[in-house]
Amino acid sequence: MHSRLGRRSLIVTTATSVVAAFGAFLAPSAAAADGPNLSYVVNAVDEAQTADAAAAVTEAGGQVMVSYAQIGVVIARSTDPAFAQKVKTVAHGGAVHSAGATRTAALPAMVEETEEADAYVPDALENATRQSDMILIGARAAHEVNLGSSTVTVGVLDDGIDANHQDLAPVVDQSKSVNCVGTGAPDTTPGAWRPTSLTADYHGTHVAGTIASAKNGVGLVGVAPGVKLAAIKVVNPDGFIYPEYAICGFVWAAEHGIQVTNNSYYIDPWLYWCESQADQAPVVEAVRRAVDYTTAKGILNIAAAGNENQDLANKTVDTTSPDDTRPVRRTLDPSCLDLPSELPNVVSVSSTTQPTAPANAVGPWYPGLTTQPARSSFSSFGLGVVDVAAPGSSIYSTSPSAGVASYRTLSGTSMASPHVAGVAALLVSKHPGATPDYIAELLRKQAIPLACPTSGTDYTQGRCKVDPNNPKVNGFFGYGLVNAYKAVTEDEDVTPPTVKVTGVSQGQQITLGTSVTPGCSTTDDDSGVAAPAVLSVTGGPSVGYFTATCTGGRDRAGNKAASVSVTYQVVYDWQTFGAPVSADKVNAVKAGSAVPVKFGLGGDQGLGVLAAGSPKLRATACDTSATQDVDVQTVTAGASTLTYDPVSKQYQYVWKTDKALANTCGRLEVSLIDGTTHSANFLFR
Template structure:
């Protein structure tokens, strides 16, 4: 699922000086007496603990529903950043170490929790399967082999041919009335392959939990990731005689930036903002190639994590009700998301991780395991599940080309990763479920282009119906490139498998559907 580079980001564990309790940092004591909801109200300045961000989920939704809870938030030393009354979620900040516990007791609140475990400090991140930049020699070799009607670099796009997107384009390039929102690290709208299809009016920076549509706010940070731009190119790079082609080169693409500056961390308040923004700006499909930090899995028996699940679940459901289909990557940890247990050694990733064993049927990977979200696994050129891709019977809906360095295609570059756009006008290769997701989002956009009145549920049903059914393989590649037995890990039920869901998406069948 993303992140980054290889599809799902893996971050270096960087201690930042706070010892952890079960889910919150051990914070400095308050300077004034503890606030209560009944006594004299405290103010935010009465507390000297590190400032954390919270989501507060309300019992009711609609105009005016946040008024009472806003007063309660202020009474226990919090400040409201933004109230999403349409889904009953308030984003708040507080330096009160007991803020979450106290606000949970307030009338009208169903749950509340910190969106992080410690004040954010910029950290150096690493990207699994980091970008391989396309060289001038590689580009020239591809262009020399391009057939009439192909984009210059299209000979290297094995992934388009794998899902018959090149054949689909002869029938339908996609409609400019359909927009795919890339909820990610930002999109470079100045790239010559993206500029023709980019929608500024439907783009924003949601970091912090409030949408900022200032011109260029949606672009990657100057020292930031190329991930969102790569994802955008796979979806909607134009057929304009430049570079590559996207899966749906006639649709619009928008950038919704949700990653923190100096990091590749995606916190709940930004993700909630992203889904609500997409819902209210006529975005028909969102692509989500990430997991929501700081927890790889969010367990409902933890008060903080429970609140994050509820807030993001409300946001995705709201988007669906407004006509948006949400597509998400399943992750790059080679985990069975339908299994009985997973040992997570990566969480929380905004401080020092602790090892914990979780049940993925009860502790959710967000947003890919939320109801209604299309969960995508990754395949390589040979059609086998990519060695890194997570999987799970009943979890994975469909599969898409994510790349696999061990599955080498017969292309000019012989590179099994996925070629797409990079900030600054360049091109490069990445592999991961982050790359599989945008292929599915692109095909969903083609379906929506042909059937503009389809609901998100109908688009999802069409994605599954047009997919090429794939049986469990006998063997798959492992991380070392060795072929290993797959019969013990790939489970099936009817035509569904844990590796591929309903199968590998088919763009040609989608435009004929």
């Protein structure tokens, strides 16, 4: 067989249980005149400076292959051995945060071939009885409740998917599939995402079958047969997943409606990328940006923990990297990470064995099963690194073929990870719109705890560390065996968060100048708040009616709150009518005279304080019993006018009355633009 995945070794079992391990040596190609032609990641200081970082690449003599402005990463090529340093010193070098080579072998590279394994083609009976893994995690029981939603898509970052396979044809969404191999730019050529070789590139098809083989009456059934798959090809024909391929894959997933990704690989050529190393840190930064971008877009990333049988929480030495040229022995430090499985926002999966299930069991677990699944002998582990576990030993799933539907048995954490991706897809189906961290939390919460071994080498050597704060969590299995049945039956949360407008209340009247701060309160006692409601205020600009609205509140389970609004009023500081007009008595005045109507508003608010048509006189019946003022002092004036006296801090409106009002009564209404109306009663003589 061809080596397909660098050193993310798989264990391939044929019908006769012959086991072989993946492994390859990449021979370097001839170097260019001034140095090997290498691919680089060039990280901009921030997304806004991506174009300038690309300009720096050109100024440094490099070639821009693709720019991902979404994350501030440029993929470049250069034959200059000093390119990574030079790109930061050119005219636009200030836009460059960091740069580093993505490989140690020149482009292009060749790979040695090993003997190819035959695909195993079973009969129908074997198809029905070879899925103890699905029973163990409760997938068969889950299917009686929920098959998963066709609106959910799982991106399979791998070596392609055989979409002609009878189990996969109904579920592969070709419009969301892409090839990221080559330059690190997406290739949307029809079919470019398919396996390069139907006999050698079987890894992605096998993974895809575990996630979502259709429940169509033939072949196998995946964990989430109702969801869709996208083939995101990130493995080159030589079996390597270089950083630019993975970056392309993550960005593609983020922008094409994918909710879950499965990552059954590690990024070549380093088994562990060390941030303490100047040449490797830029790649860690670039991949981290890509992963974070997917999370911001609502994607949960699932990844295999690895097949090195190593304690990832206590790495010491690596003798296998780089795997595209001659490996060197190097001492590891805590900054050395397995990419992408050890990055934040990635669920890391270890592998377990799978005891044979009784004939009619549906799971999860099996009635009568007294021995829990063990850690697969090859599976890496680590307290605080591994999140959950899933069956990865002797997993039976789909395999590419030309014609007859093919299946094979593989072992590896590569096989464990898609079980978790499938359960995550069921969770997303049940909780549409849920945040990735909430789905990850449910994976951990619903898992079946598996205890550390109490005998054997792992026990005597104390390799399985228990979380001192949670004895159900350990380094071998994390929170435990992933549980598909609980994913579709538990933790129902359909209650939206509670949103309230704070700082103001409905109908409240607030005097201009009073300090008030409208805001939004978003609370959720179930899954918690994912996105707080956002405040918008309309009205004004300074006085009048205002409406404070809180919109967009969403909880981690995906429930959205209805918008909530409060209307309040900001008013001038009305300081009643000033002499000679009284607000409490009937003001007697000679019809036809000019009355000085004075009032205060807490200072000079400008001369535009009166509402349209104000003041206005309304006729009223004369109340002879009312207390009357003596005749109001009048002034000589022409047309009615409004002025402001800064000394008295009063407005004066000279009101020219009509002689025809004689022997009548009325109410003078002074309406302001703040929505208030103030009145005084008059008797005209």
